[in-house]
Amino acid sequence: SPRFLALCPTSVPSSSSSSSDEEEQRLRAELRERFLRTLLLMTGKRVRFDMHEHVRVHARFGASDIDVLNLQVSDLETPLGVQREALLRCQDVIACSFEV
Amino acid sequence: MLRWSSRSPRHWHEFVNHEVCVTAGDQQRFEGRVFTVDPVSASVVLVSVQENECPSVRVILGHAVTDVQILRRGTEETERQMKSVFLPDRAQDLSA
Numbered sequence: 001s002p003r004f005l006a007l008c009p010t011s012v013p014s015s016s017s018s019s020s021d022e023e024e025q026r027l028r029a030e031l032r033e034r035f036l037r038t039l040l041l042m043t044g045k046r047v048r049f050d051m052h053e054h055v056r057v058h059a060r061f062g063a064s065d066i067d068v069l070n071l072q073v074s075d076l077e078t079p080l081g082v083q084r085e086a087l088l089r090c091q092d093v094i095a096c097s098f099e100v
Numbered sequence: 101m102l103r104w105s106s107r108s109p110r111h112w113h114e115f116v117n118h119e120v121c122v123t124a125g126d127q128q129r130f131e132g133r134v135f136t137v138d139p140v141s142a143s144v145v146l147v148s149v150q151e152n153e154c155p156s157v158r159v160i161l162g163h164a165v166t167d168v169q170i171l172r173r174g175t176e177e178t179e180r181q182m183k184s185v186f187l188p189d190r191a192q193d194l195s196a
Contacts, residue, residue: 027113052126090163095158095159095161097156098157100185
């Protein structure tokens with residue numbers, strides 16, 4: 001999974017020292033914390049999803065799995081009507097945006 | 101050249117707090133200030149703060165990102181302003 005690849009790199013650079021590993025881990029933690037705060041802020045908000053082929057849909061964001069592979073949303077407005085609950089595959093989504 | 105999603109946290113961190121233009125699949129372009137890049141999915145979080153408007157946040161999924169260009173460098177003030185969007189009302193600091 002993407003998380004496994006991110007946390008357990010398959011190749012270890014030969015020249016890396018432990019201090020640079022620690023520095024990299026610190027940066028990774030800082031970036032991840034900020035991303036999780038973004039998801040927290042997005043929860044419950046009306047979000048616009050930009051899909052492939054310039055398709056745009058709106059829904060209320062619920063949650064993401066830890067690997068960011070699926071997004072759980074409510075009241076998804078589709079051309080065929082409103083879907084009360086839905087999962088969006090992240091591979092189908094290019095961007096999502098919301099106002100604070 | 102390495103794909104965006106295969107880059108290192110060190111590389112992604114260099115974009116934080118700078119105004120960038122992200123090119124994604126279907127040649128869509130998005131501009132804003134980088135709040136973070138998720139080290140798991142390589143997704144880029146952009147913030148746009150316009151005067152007299154609510155700040156808007158955009159997440160560009162890592163798999164779709166093809167290029168990121170820095171447009172303008174950020175300052176301590178822009179970093180502070182950006183953090184205030186994401187932190188809860190109670191005074192609390194990011195741990196890092």
